[in-house]
Amino acid sequence: MRVIKEHTIKKLQQRGVFIEDMAPLVMQLQRPYIPGLTLQECLESILAVLNKRDFQHTILTGIAIDELAEKNLIEEPLLSVLKNDDGLYGVDEILALGAGTLYGTIGSTNFGFLDKTKPGIIGKLDTSHERINIFLDDLVCAIIAAAASRVAHKNQNLRSKIE
Amino acid sequence: MRVIKEHTIKKLQQRGVFIEDMAPLVMQLQRPYIPGLTLQECLESILAVLNKRDFQHTILTGIAIDELAEKNLIEEPLLSVLKNDDGLYGVDEILALGAGTLYGTIGSTNFGFLDKTKPGIIGKLDTSHERINIFLDDLVCAIIAAAASRVAHKNQNLRSKIE
Amino acid sequence: MRVIKEHTIKKLQQRGVFIEDMAPLVMQLQRPYIPGLTLQECLESILAVLNKRDFQHTILTGIAIDELAEKNLIEEPLLSVLKNDDGLYGVDEILALGAGTLYGTIGSTNFGFLDKTKPGIIGKLDTSHERINIFLDDLVCAIIAAAASRVAHKNQNLRSKIE
Amino acid sequence: MRVIKEHTIKKLQQRGVFIEDMAPLVMQLQRPYIPGLTLQECLESILAVLNKRDFQHTILTGIAIDELAEKNLIEEPLLSVLKNDDGLYGVDEILALGAGTLYGTIGSTNFGFLDKTKPGIIGKLDTSHERINIFLDDLVCAIIAAAASRVAHKNQNLRSKIE
Ligand SMILES: [Ca+2]
Numbered sequence: 137m138r139v140i141k142e143h144t145i146k147k148l149q150q151r152g153v154f155i156e157d158m159a160p161l162v163m164q165l166q167r168p169y170i171p172g173l174t175l176q177e178c179l180e181s182i183l184a185v186l187n188k189r190d191f192q193h194t195i196l197t198g199i200a201i202d203e204l205a206e207k208n209l210i211e212e213p214l215l216s217v218l219k220n221d222d223g224l225y226g227v228d229e230i231l232a233l234g235a236g237t238l239y240g241t242i243g244s245t246n247f248g249f250l251d252k253t254k255p256g257i258i259g260k261l262d263t264s265h266e267r268i269n270i271f272l273d274d275l276v277c278a279i280i281a282a283a284a285s286r287v288a289h290k291n292q293n294l295r296s297k298i299e
Numbered sequence: 300m301r302v303i304k305e306h307t308i309k310k311l312q313q314r315g316v317f318i319e320d321m322a323p324l325v326m327q328l329q330r331p332y333i334p335g336l337t338l339q340e341c342l343e344s345i346l347a348v349l350n351k352r353d354f355q356h357t358i359l360t361g362i363a364i365d366e367l368a369e370k371n372l373i374e375e376p377l378l379s380v381l382k383n384d385d386g387l388y389g390v391d392e393i394l395a396l397g398a399g400t401l402y403g404t405i406g407s408t409n410f411g412f413l414d415k416t417k418p419g420i421i422g423k424l425d426t427s428h429e430r431i432n433i434f435l436d437d438l439v440c441a442i443i444a445a446a447a448s449r450v451a452h453k454n455q456n457l458r459s460k461i462e
Numbered sequence: 463m464r465v466i467k468e469h470t471i472k473k474l475q476q477r478g479v480f481i482e483d484m485a486p487l488v489m490q491l492q493r494p495y496i497p498g499l500t501l502q503e504c505l506e507s508i509l510a511v512l513n514k515r516d517f518q519h520t521i522l523t524g525i526a527i528d529e530l531a532e533k534n535l536i537e538e539p540l541l542s543v544l545k546n547d548d549g550l551y552g553v554d555e556i557l558a559l560g561a562g563t564l565y566g567t568i569g570s571t572n573f574g575f576l577d578k579t580k581p582g583i584i585g586k587l588d589t590s591h592e593r594i595n596i597f598l599d600d601l602v603c604a605i606i607a608a609a610a611s612r613v614a615h616k617n618q619n620l621r622s623k624i625e
Numbered sequence: 626m627r628v629i630k631e632h633t634i635k636k637l638q639q640r641g642v643f644i645e646d647m648a649p650l651v652m653q654l655q656r657p658y659i660p661g662l663t664l665q666e667c668l669e670s671i672l673a674v675l676n677k678r679d680f681q682h683t684i685l686t687g688i689a690i691d692e693l694a695e696k697n698l699i700e701e702p703l704l705s706v707l708k709n710d711d712g713l714y715g716v717d718e719i720l721a722l723g724a725g726t727l728y729g730t731i732g733s734t735n736f737g738f739l740d741k742t743k744p745g746i747i748g749k750l751d752t753s754h755e756r757i758n759i760f761l762d763d764l765v766c767a768i769i770a771a772a773a774s775r776v777a778h779k780n781q782n783l784r785s786k787i788e
Pocket residue numbers: 228229269270271272273274
């Protein structure tokens with residue numbers, strides 16, 4: 137499994153997504169609720185999310201479709217639907233949301249918010265003209281949303297123990 | 300079924316939610332993509348969503364819990380969790396998202412966006428001090444998100460027929 | 463959209479799945495609750511499900527992955543995960559369930575039941591040795607589950623009008 | 626949080642559901658894949674599931690609705706929908722599935738299978754005439770499905786380490 141995790145991180149990097157670009161967005165989502173939150177904790181939370189087999193499989197599958205579409209190896213009419221990023225193609229969201237809910241339900245709210253407002257690295261993926269990132273943008277939203285949920289749950293548990 | 304639909308609309312009104320307050324938010328979400336969209340179409344889309352049995356049941360169940368919590372008829376420790384609107388209580392989102400995805404996947408993105416940014420009527424529900432609206436705010440997000448998805452799908456179908 | 467619908471039906475046939483093989487399973491699920499149900503209604507319900515854009519996109523995407531894996535066009539290590547039909551690869555289920563819930567929640571129960579008991583055409587797909595049907599079996603479960611839900615909802619509406 | 630966990634287990638017992646009755650069903654689902662699986666591991670897996678906050682909240686909320694319906698404290702027309710266990714009321718499944726998917730996607734297949742075949746304790750809940758168990762039966766399916774998924778994931782991880 138460690139092999140697949142490392143491969144997942146490598147594929148994300150090949151597609152222009154670095155953990156260092158995702159961590160600030162986790163921070164931005166959770167800082168208002170957890171004042172002392174550090175960037176290091178956000179980085180660790182992303183790594184913990186990428187440790188989940190379901191996430192690894194989902195990310196590798198989504199990126200595979202993006203890359204195969206780029207190489208025109210997907211049959212028509214699906215290829216055109218993907219290449220035109222048809223606003224009503226929702227398979228990318230289904231896939232990403234399915235993985236994103238693994239850390240509980242706050243995940244889905246943050247996922248929707250990121251997907252709509254497209255801050256930082258997410259916006260860059262969306263407007264990339266050389267590449268097809270149909271699935272990748274939603275996958276990155278899901279990783280960040282899940283990492284944010286994990287930070288929230290962990291922090292609440294800590295507080296419960298202190299009180 | 301018509302009886303339950305009318306009752307659902309009446310309960311929403313009793314809790315301060317009018318279709319006229321939701322329609323502008325559907326408009327706001329879809330206007331950028333559908334220039335000629337009218338408020339009347341948004342109103343009709345909300346009514347079509349409220350015609351779905353799953354939505355009626357979900358809305359009535361969610362509002363029932365809110366009202367029973369208000370009357371202290373829910374047992375402890377759940378009552379305190381609900382009354383303090385514990386940020387990690389996610390049952391309201393699960394319920395609302397379950398219904399909200401009935402019009403396809405764009406629903407979940409808009410749901411998350413509305414739930415996070417809380418525009419218009421949604422924000423008012425969230426800050427209401429006299430009432431417990433644990434479920435209601437998410438239900439309203441779901442109705443609006445589903446109505447927006449319906450408008451998007453319908454419009455795309457129309458365009459496909461014209462082209 | 464009609465073009466995509468016809469293409470979806472053609473792709474299903476190329477992969478060995480005919481509407482005539484799915485209709486009896488819809489019948490089997492709903493007959494206990496709707497005594498007068500005909501095979502014709504089950505066929506029509508499947509066609510109505512295949513009319514949904516989300517279903518068309520999901521089916522075409524899932525079959526594309528199956529075919530690309532068959533042709534060894536998916537990169538390692540994902541290819542091996544797919545070829546070994548790793549019991550913990552769950553992306554096929556996420557995708558199929560996402561589409562399958564479009565006709566309401568009864569869909570997910572029937573989906574799980576079909577996926578586990580594998581009656582008729584579903585069992586044949588699962589044991590096919592020449593072909594890779596990672597996604598296809600779950601897609602067929604989702605089509606049947608959604609068609610069954612549609613039959614149930616429609617019938618209940620009819621009864622409400624008569625009573 | 627430990628207080629809420631203990632209260633959740635107590636409420637389940639008050640409604641006739643004991644961990645000892647759920648463990649054999651986890652066993653039955655996973656034994657075919659994991660020959661050496663013990664009942665003790667199944668028990669521990671259920672306890673780990675009940676340790677999740679989302680599960681605790683979902684269980685307490687679902688049981689609260691069942692109990693309030695029993696005491697006629699839910700308003701009409703929802704009360705009649707609940708009391709007649711209307712086959713198209715799907716809120717119980719939405720709620721249970723939402724929690725049940727927390728251990729990944731195998732959860733939803735097992736959930737559907739249990740919900741349809743109703744083995745052991747699940748069947749007893751469904752035919753109980755003195756009590757209203759609209760939500761409880763689905764909650765128990767979700768607990769068992771999630772515990773089975775957890776056992777499967779854990780075992781696979783162990784094997785990966787050995788190989
Ligand atoms: Ca996308």
